Amino acid sequence: MVDISIPRPDFEKDRGQIGIETLVVFIAMILVAALAAGVLINTAGMLQTSAQSTSQDAQSGVTDRLDVSAATGVVQNASKLPASAGHENSSKVINETTISVSLAPGSDPINVNDTTIRWTGPGGATTLTNENFTVSAVTDEGETKPVLNSQTDRFQVTINLTEQPVSVLEGGETVHLTFVTSSGAETVFQMNVPASLADASPGEAVRL
Template sequence: MLENRDTPFADRGQVGIGTLIVFIAMVLVAAIAAGVLINTAGFLQTKSEQTGQESTAGVTNRVNVVSSVGVVGNDETVHLVNLTVMKNSGSGDINLSTATVEWLGPDTGTILENGSEADADHFNTTVIRDKQGSFPVLHNQEDRFRITINANKVGDPGGLDGGDEFTVKIVTSAGAMTYHHSVPPSLSGKDAVQL
């Protein structure tokens, strides 16, 4: 009687094995899908953190112009433009040796690179205050550097006349800041003017 396979229990055993195989297949598919979802979520989290850090750096890692002064020559035109710069609040280190300055004067526009002296193709950077000796890198909030642009050589010879307007864009690796300036109408008898 034990060898009779025509009993109803034999069919149920075969159905149970089939159900078990389907169940195992479903568990495997679910495990693979979960692995893919976890990897994708990890990748997206890493990308979003990186994007957030880059966006924050683009907003905060900027140069802030504290003051701008024009040095007046004997011909009563502004020959040199001195910009006192510091880093923005919350900013990381800013290397001015790799920065560029875009000059858009009343008559001409040009891109200047950092150089040993201010001429037609270069601006010059000097130290006003350097707390830890990090020049030309703005490292501390207290650091102050001077960017000098030779307006007499960048634009048309003769410098900036009274009432002239110009734009300076300081471009660093993190981003750019644009500053609009105007020369006071009267330069007579002055050695320097606030721009």
């Protein structure tokens, strides 16, 4: 008679083998999860750093700007100036401007020499750099010129209009100035020359 009975498994041996395989798979899953978590944490850190840097740059582009409070111009006889300065229609012109600047509220320190000035006037449009203007201090806490370092600092930016790329200004003319700091923040200011300069003496400063 043939024995067709099914042998019973040895649960003691099989249980140990299955437990080891499960443990190996479990450890492998933990290692993979740990590696994935590390990658996610590093990526999140990089994204956070990038976001903070972008936020700071954006904030600087808004807050780190100049406050332009006033401008004056020096009157000069046109006959004393070279013809290239551009003064065909007037006997007296403005040949030099001085503009008062300070830190806008909430602004970090600004190096005025790193600022550019977009000049748009009767002679056309151009961009002025620190080669085209000079900076002097009215009040300078800590003597940090050309860096505006305090809300009490007041500097003056002087532009000689007889030097290219700008031209002298005649009575009634208007100039639009845009001060752009190194962070990209902009301040717009308009200078208006008095309609007539006939009564002003040579060397006299008039408000623009």
